[in-house]
Amino acid sequence: MKPPLFLFHHVTKRFGDRVLLNIDEFAVCAGVCTLISGDNGAGKTTLLKIVSGLVKPDSAKVHVNDAEMSWAKARAKIQRKVVYLHQDPYMLDTSVERNVAYGLRLHKEPRTSIYERVAEALRWARLDHLAHRNARSLSGGEKQRVALTRARIVNPSVLALDEPTTNMDHQSRISTYQLIDELRNEGMAILVASHDQTGFTPIVDHHSQLVGGKLIAVETAFRRGRGTKITRFPG
Amino acid sequence: MESLTDASLKALSLLVSGDAELWAIISISFGVSLQAILYTTPFALLTAYALAHFEFPGRRTLVSLFHTLLAVPAVVVGLTLYLILSRSGPFGDLKLLFTQTAMVLGQMALSFPILVAMGHSALQSADQRVWETAHTLGATPVRAMFTVMHEVRYGLFAAVIAAFGRIIAEVGCSMMVGGNILNYTRNITTAIALETSKGQFAQGIALGIVLLVLALVLNYSLSTLRHRLAMQA
Numbered sequence: 169m170k171p172p173l174f175l176f177h178h179v180t181k182r183f184g185d186r187v188l189l190n191i192d193e194f195a196v197c198a199g200v201c202t203l204i205s206g207d208n209g210a211g212k213t214t215l216l217k218i219v220s221g222l223v224k225p226d227s228a229k230v231h232v233n234d235a236e237m238s239w240a241k242a243r244a245k246i247q248r249k250v251v252y253l254h255q256d257p258y259m260l261d262t263s264v265e266r267n268v269a270y271g272l273r274l275h276k277e278p279r280t281s282i283y284e285r286v287a288e289a290l291r292w293a294r295l296d297h298l299a300h301r302n303a304r305s306l307s308g309g310e311k312q313r314v315a316l317t318r319a320r321i322v323n324p325s326v327l328a329l330d331e332p333t334t335n336m337d338h339q340s341r342i343s344t345y346q347l348i349d350e351l352r353n354e355g356m357a358i359l360v361a362s363h364d365q366t367g368f369t370p371i372v373d374h375h376s377q378l379v380g381g382k383l384i385a386v387e388t389a390f391r392r393g394r395g396t397k398i399t400r401f402p403g
Numbered sequence: 404m405e406s407l408t409d410a411s412l413k414a415l416s417l418l419v420s421g422d423a424e425l426w427a428i429i430s431i432s433f434g435v436s437l438q439a440i441l442y443t444t445p446f447a448l449l450t451a452y453a454l455a456h457f458e459f460p461g462r463r464t465l466v467s468l469f470h471t472l473l474a475v476p477a478v479v480v481g482l483t484l485y486l487i488l489s490r491s492g493p494f495g496d497l498k499l500l501f502t503q504t505a506m507v508l509g510q511m512a513l514s515f516p517i518l519v520a521m522g523h524s525a526l527q528s529a530d531q532r533v534w535e536t537a538h539t540l541g542a543t544p545v546r547a548m549f550t551v552m553h554e555v556r557y558g559l560f561a562a563v564i565a566a567f568g569r570i571i572a573e574v575g576c577s578m579m580v581g582g583n584i585l586n587y588t589r590n591i592t593t594a595i596a597l598e599t600s601k602g603q604f605a606q607g608i609a610l611g612i613v614l615l616v617l618a619l620v621l622n623y624s625l626s627t628l629r630h631r632l633a634m635q636a
């Protein structure tokens with residue numbers, strides 16, 4: 169097995185008196201999909217944001233490229249590799265198409281090739297009929313699908329998905345599971361925080377539950393060998 | 404002294420006949436105020452962004468300082484600038500007193516706190532997720548800043564319009580540092596003050612009409628922007 173992309177040690181985060189997170193070790197590995205479950209307020213969002221370089225932990229060490237460093241030192245490296253998807257995604261006040269193009273337009277790529285890729289991604293996500301709508305006028309589930317498309321199109325090494333399927337209909341959920349499975353098989357590291365355990369258990373490699381600030385490994389009956397093709401998805 | 408009706412009729416004819424002196428005054432007003440807004444806006448918005456985005460000691464004091472500066476009367480700004488630019492002042496050698504440049508500087512000083520205060524509240528209302536989304540998708544801090552500004556653009560336009568409205572209608576500072584020189588530093592407000600004191604109301608009324616129409620246009624744009632802002636929320 170390849171070494172992890174990032175190995176987080178001793179991650180602690182407190183709000184006021186309350187110690188929200190106190191995690192000994194958390195690994196982010198290429199080609200591995202990890203499910204994080206836990207009650208409301210358990211700290212899933214906070215953990216994903218720390219791992220994505222968006223929220224500063226009170227303390228954390230990160231092992232990356234054979235070097236051990238503080239989270240603050242590793243932050244830039246983390247941000248370059250990880251894309252975080254909000255639980256309740258923010259749509260920029262512009263068209264769906266331009267929302268999806270946002271990450272690509274940050275780099276010097278010709279516009280025509282950007283919009284070809286965007287059009288293809290939108291077709292795949294069955295959002296092409298909404299391409300020119302203002303993204304803020306979309307429904308909750310549509311916003312989540314736009315956000316997922318906007319995140320995957322930049323092709324990050326790590327995708328941190330915060331409740332990606334909550335508002336989605338049956339068909340969109342299934343295509344999201346398929347997408348995640350596909351991206352993972354292509355070598356992306358995927359972290360999912362979700363209450364949708366029945367949906368995700370068949371495709372994830374690891375499942376941890378966040379309880380009292382600690383991650384507890386959950387053994388799943390569905391735990392599968394790498395590379396198995398998924399044929400059935402639970403509703 | 405002419406009757407009010409006579410003066411008003413003369414005012415209208417001055418406006419429609421394209422009286423050269425009148426339109427020179429109007430164009431000086433717009434030229435000076437537009438320059439002042441143009442130069443001030445980038446610095447003011449950067450300051451506003453820094454105040455809204457970064458945590459540093461003294462930040463809240465600075466914000467309330469800018470709110471306090473909003474209340475400083477134009478004549479006080481004029482007086483200060485006069486002292487600085489007058490021959491015995493620290494920048495006397497630049498010979499800027501009674502020039503358009505001095506007027507621009509005065510109006511810049513007047514518009515800065517409005518732009519910062521209103522820009523700050525617009526930027527502060529931006530959703531935290533805007534910055535996070537931009538950043539996580541790979542935006543540099545500068546790009547992320549522009550994305551945040553774009554999301555609250557109506558609030559920022561409103562700040563610019565309000566600041567422009569204040570400085571184009573301002574009289575105290577322009578009078579003191581401009582000197583009301585015909586065809587050079589005489590703008591709408593200083594011309595009105597002068598003509599009225601001479602008992603010549605026609606030009607004053609014509610210029611007053613221009614300011615009123617401008618105020619209407621600016622207020623209409625502001626309320627349109629407010630409406631857009633409300634729709635956005």
Ligand SMILES: Nc1ncnc2c1ncn2[C@@H]1O[C@H](COP(=O)(O)OP(=O)(O)OP(=O)(O)O)[C@@H](O)[C@H]1O
Nearest residue numbers: 183188206207208209210211212213214215255361
């Ligand atoms: N900036 C903050 N300031 C104070 N408390 C916070 C802050 N952010 C999060 N918290 C608290 O930390 C706790 C965990 O929040 P978090 O969003 O990580 O939970 P979660 O596991 O994602 O919950 P959910 O299942 O509802 O999404 C909550 O009690 C929340 O109130």
Ligand SMILES: [Mg+2]
Nearest residue numbers: 212213255330
């Ligand atoms: Mg959450």
